[in-house]
Amino acid sequence: MMWYFLMSDAFTFGAFLISYGTTRFATNQWPDPYAVFRSYPFGGSHELPLVFVSLMTFILIISSVTMVLAVHEGHYMNRKGVAKYLFLTILGGLAFLSCQAWEWTHLYHEGAWWGRNPFPNADGTVSTTNFTNFFFTITGFHGFHVFSGVVINIIMLIMVLKGVFDRRGHYLMIEKAGLYWHFVDLVWVFVFTCFYLI
Amino acid sequence: MEHTLESLEQEHHVGGGRKEIWRVTIILTVFTLIELALGVWLMNLEEGEGAQLTIDFIKGVIVIFMLAKAFYIVGYFMHLRHELRNMIMTIVVPLFLFVWFIIAFLADGNSFKNNKNKYDAGHKARSEEKMPKHEPQEEHPLH
Numbered sequence: 001m002m003w004y005f006l007m008s009d010a011f012t013f014g015a016f017l018i019s020y021g022t023t024r025f026a027t028n029q030w031p032d033p034y035a036v037f038r039s040y041p042f043g044g045s046h047e048l049p050l051v052f053v054s055l056m057t058f059i060l061i062i063s064s065v066t067m068v069l070a071v072h073e074g075h076y077m078n079r080k081g082v083a084k085y086l087f088l089t090i091l092g093g094l095a096f097l098s099c100q101a102w103e104w105t106h107l108y109h110e111g112a113w114w115g116r117n118p119f120p121n122a123d124g125t126v127s128t129t130n131f132t133n134f135f136f137t138i139t140g141f142h143g144f145h146v147f148s149g150v151v152i153n154i155i156m157l158i159m160v161l162k163g164v165f166d167r168r169g170h171y172l173m174i175e176k177a178g179l180y181w182h183f184v185d186l187v188w189v190f191v192f193t194c195f196y197l198i
Numbered sequence: 199m200e201h202t203l204e205s206l207e208q209e210h211h212v213g214g215g216r217k218e219i220w221r222v223t224i225i226l227t228v229f230t231l232i233e234l235a236l237g238v239w240l241m242n243l244e245e246g247e248g249a250q251l252t253i254d255f256i257k258g259v260i261v262i263f264m265l266a267k268a269f270y271i272v273g274y275f276m277h278l279r280h281e282l283r284n285m286i287m288t289i290v291v292p293l294f295l296f297v298w299f300i301i302a303f304l305a306d307g308n309s310f311k312n313n314k315n316k317y318d319a320g321h322k323a324r325s326e327e328k329m330p331k332h333e334p335q336e337e338h339p340l341h
């Protein structure tokens with residue numbers, strides 16, 4: 001069932017990203033992502049494009065790996081192993097959310113929000129608010145998925161520590177939570193490419 | 199839901215175990231690094247202007263790496279490659295709708311842009327106005 005839920009979720013994200021793509025194709029000019037996303041915490045006035053968002057990408061990939069390891073330990077009914085890797089996954093998710101919170105705050109202070117776009121197009125012409133609207137809507141929707149993934153993982157961790165799955169005889173529930181978590185990582189692969197790289 | 203049956207079969211679709219996990223991790227990391235390298239290349243190219251074909255080519259290569267990463271995440275991390283064949287088909291076949299979806303909508307957006315530029319002179323002129331130069335350099339704690 002998890003698979004079919006994820007498939008419908010994939011269509012939701014797909015529809016978002018395709019409407020973003022359609023709008024970009026229907027617009028003459030678009031802001032340069034390398035000029036917009038170039039700050040990082042404690043960087044002061046130093047500007048390095050891609051650095052901060054690559055950090056976010058790696059955080060999410062690593063947390064995906066720890067989730068796989070948790071599922072793997074679950075196959076061997078190793079309660080301590082599952083708890084350890086689930087904990088690391090939750091930490092990764094929280095780290096990602098903090099990064100995103102910082103980025104949103106930073107962009108907000110630069111004057112960007114829904115309906116407000118301070119960034120010029122790549123060729124210096126006036127840009128529309130489509131850029132910020134799509135950015136905040138899609139990364140926000142993804143961030144909400146990360147948040148619910150973290151909540152699900154915390155519930156799973158509590159259940160693991162209470163020994164619910166040992167009594168049940170299998171760790172299939174961890175596998176389902178894992179599927180959701182990997183899906184969140186998968187969506188980020190697309191969001192990252194569509195917004196920050198292309 | 200036949201949980202007992204599923205858990206019995208689980209032993210068969212665990213896959214390559216730890217070794218496979220690390221292999222896929224390394225592949226994903228390398229692909230991301232390549233994407234970033236291409237991004238840096240793209241960034242330096244755009245300062246030079248022109249070269250639209252090269253830009254589109256690099257973007258295409260990035261998209262291919264993106265799809266490869268998606269394949270590895272779904273196939274190995276989400277274990278889809280180790281599921282039953284019919285199960286794989288019920289998931290993958292509906293996703294082929296995206297092929298039509300993407301082509302149709304992007305082409306639609308593109309033709310909308312071309313028509314608007316062709317028949318609405320005001321739109322074209324407006325889209326060529328330069329943004330007035332005023333740097334919003336307000337003081338804020340987080341920079």
